[in-house]
Amino acid sequence: MSARTTFFWCIGAAAMAAGLFAVGDHVRDRKDRLAALNREVLAERERIQVLRSELAFLTQPQTLEFQNARALGLVPIEADQLHRSSFLPSRSVSAPEPPRARARARRDGDTISGLPTEQSSRLSFAFGTGGRQ
Amino acid sequence: MKPHRSPCVALATARTRLAFGVLAFFVSLAVLTIKLVGLGTMAQDAPPPAEKAASEHPVKRGDIVDRNGRLLATSIVSRALVCWPPQIDDVEAAATKLSGALPWLSFEEARQRLSLKQPFVFVARRLTPRDQKAVLDLGLPGVGLMSEDLRIYPHGRLAAHVVGRTEPSNDGPVGNAGAEQRFNAILADPTQSVQLSIDIRVQHVIREELARAVDYYSAIGGAGLVLDIRTGEVLAMVSLPDFDPNRQAKMDETQANRASLLVAEMGSTFKLLTLATALDRGISRLTSRFDARAPIKAFGHTIGDYRGQNRVLSAAEVVVHSSNIGAARMAQKIGAETFKEVLDGLGLLSRPALELPEVGHPIVPRTWRPLTTMTVGFGHGLSVSPLQTASAVGALANDGVAVPVTMLRRTAPAPTRRVFSSDTSGKMRWMMRQVVLRGSGSRADNAAYPVGGKTGTAEKVVNGRYDRNKRLSSFVGVFPMNAPRYAIFIMLDEPKGRDETHNFATAAWNAVPVAGAAIPRIGSMLGVPVAGPDSDAWMRRVVPDRLLSRLFKDKEA
Structure with a gap:
């Protein structure tokens, strides 16, 4: 084996060793990063699980009912509060009001202006005019 | 003086040394190469960390959710205080430090746990983050924290009997009641969850109204039960008294599931089934007459009425006035074989295939005597569960088609079985509505959702004898009667009379108002269309008004 061949072998071996070291170092780095990410993922999952439990706890029907009653004054619905708008008596169809009369009515606030009769009655129903607290 | 070696010898020596050096170098290189290849190939045997993380779950048990996906049971990671006694040098000092850091842990208890002759001991579970920090700050050798699953029931008592509970084991929590036990194998996989048929909102309404009545009476x-009679799904199942599964308290007999495990004589609610059988098999019509002028004395027993009319009653009146005498005579006409066949078809003679461990076997008389047929006609002599009763009455209203009950949300149509004809079902719907309009079920009626049903008050059997002071009062109903969809069952165990009820403790006074209060609330939740002013128009098609005078002889007719 010539001295030149031996020299190239030595250079090759040194280069390979350096490359191996670099790759190994890179892999170790990535592994550490991956392990950290895994820990984060698991920790996040744990937190999500806890948050889901807390959300379920905070939205218990009895809790919502209590908070509704306390903060909004809402109480469970009763049968006589339930109606269908289609069962409400329809208003008699009359000739359209003159513009001046309509403006007066709007000022007095006794109708919801600009809406057809049926829609108006539906809105007044939705605002709970027939409700009971 | 050392003699000089010849140049040839020196050259040969140098070559040999060089050859050894090169050989050593290549051997080292070969070792490194083999090691590199080995590391590369061995690393592939283990799953890559990224894939491992994707399949890992922080907990070991799946969730239980209601039909709308609301969480009923889940697991979170908690930390337990553990110790390895052989590694603890000074038990007294460790116990002193631990009890000092954790105010709720006494020195004696800590010392007792730390000195156990075991390799590994749990000292305490469910440590708060503050407690965890306190333990870690101590840095005691042989003492540490361990992650474990903690089963959480966010709704507490609300669905306790349905969801069940777990007990800790070395492999994590194991179900020992309710759905936790029934679906233990599925829930052991954290990627799986179980979706029950119950609606937690409906469950809340039923529990609230029932608890109020239990307390008041x-x-x-x-x-309390609510069933979807078209799909067989149980939307609510309440049993009181209940328990808090979060506290792992031991359950006693009084906390057993009264809705599915308890079997008892259901009393007059059975009269609906008697009349339906008689109508369906052509044995009787609504106008048929039954002599209820005097108690029946047969086989050494006397069958009488609670509030007797003391006259001949139509079949419709037998149900509306809840005449035991009339129902017994009707059952007698039906005969044992036919009656048993129908009851079996309704699933009243066998254990229902419900997905809960707590399901009771009906108590069917070993020898079915002629007297048995008569007593079963008015709900005595055969013990069934509330669940079976509600399911059977649901089939009556569901066009005569029985659907098996289930605790799981159905994703495919259920297998059905026709028990009664459509014509019989229509008449029975009319009959149930009549009980509410002019009979004992009037307090269940409301303006929004027409209700039909039947009350039942049965004396409990104590030491083999009926006890007049211990009653089960119940109401089974269906709504809305113009398009039947839901069955409701309410039962009170040993209610007491009050001044407001004139000291009566019958179902009409206590169980029926519970249903009356609950139905409008759950009807709106379930999106049931509100009935119109003529919601009972269908009744005239089933029984024309001109027949009413022949059916009812009382002043209301």
């Missing part, structure tokens, strides 16, 4: 317990 000083009952020892109660049961």
Whole structure:
């Protein structure tokens, strides 16, 4: 084996060793990063699980009912509060009001202006005019 | 003086040394190469960390959710205080430090746990983050924290009997009641979850109304059910008294599931089934007459009415006035074989295939005597569960088609079985509505959702004898009667009379108002269309008004 061949072998071996070291170092780095990410993922999952439990706890029907009653004054619905708008008596169809009369009515606030009769009655129903607290 | 070696010898020596050096170098290189290849190939045997993380779950048990996906049971990671006694040098000092850091842990208890002759011991579970920090700050050798699953029931008592509970084991929590036990194998996989048929909102309404009645009438317990009669799904199942599964308290007999495990004589609610059988098999019509002028004395027993009309009653009146005498005569006409066949078809003679461990076997008389047929006609002599009763009455209203009950949300149509004809079902719907309009079920009626049903008050059997002071009062109903969809069952166990009820403790006074209060609330939740002013128009098609005078002889007719 010539001295030149031996020299190239030595250079090759040194280069390979350096490359191996670099790759190994890179892999170790990535592994550490991956392990950290895994820990984060698991920790996040744990937190999500806890948050889901807390959300379920905070939205218990009895809790919502209590908070509704306390903060909004809402109480469970009763049968006589339930109606269908289609069962409400329809208003008699009359000739359209003159513009001046309509403006007066709007000022007095006794109708919801600009809406057809049926829609108006539906809105007044939705605002709970027939409700009971 | 050392003699000089010849140049040839020196050259040969140098070559040999060089050859050894090169050989050593290549051997080292070969070792490194083999090691590199080995590391590369061995690393592939283990799953890559990224894939491992994707399949890992922080907990070991799946969730239980209601039909709308609301969480009923889940697991979170908690930390337990553990120790390895052989590694602890000074038990007294460790116990002193631990009890100092954790105010709730006494020195004696800590010392007792730390000195156990075991390799590994749990000292305490469910440590708060503050407690965890306190333990870690101590840095005691042989003492540490361990992650473990903690089963959480966010709704507490609300669905306790349905969801069940777990007990800790070395492999994590294991179900020992309710759905936790029934679906233990599925829930052991954290990627799986179980979706129950119950609606937690409906469950809440039933529990709230039932608890109020149990308290008001000083009952020892109660049961409430809501079923979707078209799919067989159980939307609510309440049993009182209940328990808090979060506290792992031991359950006693009084906390057993009264809705599905308890079997008892259901009393007059059975009269609906008697009349339906008689109508369906052509044995009787609504106008048929039954002599209820005097109690029946047969086989050494006397069958009488609670509030007798003391006259001949139509079949419709037998149900509306809840005449035991009339129902017994009707059952007698039906005969044992036919009656048993129908009851079996309704699933009243066998254990229902419900997905809960707590399901009771009906108590069917070993020898079915002629007297048995008569007593079963008015709900005595055969013990069934509230669940079976509600399911059977649901089939009556569901066009005569029985659907098996289930605790799981159905994703495919259920297998059905026709038990009664459509014509019989229509008449029975009319009959149930009549009980509410002019009979004992009037307090269940409301303006929004027409209700039909039947009350039942049965004396409990104590030491083989009926006890007049211990009753089960129940109401089974269906709504809305113009398009039947839901069955409701309310039962109070040993309710007491009050001044407001004139000291009566019958179902009409206590169980029926519970249903009356609950139905409008759950009807709106379930999106049931509100009935119109002529919601009972269908009744005239089933029984024309001109027949009413022949059916009812009382002043209301």
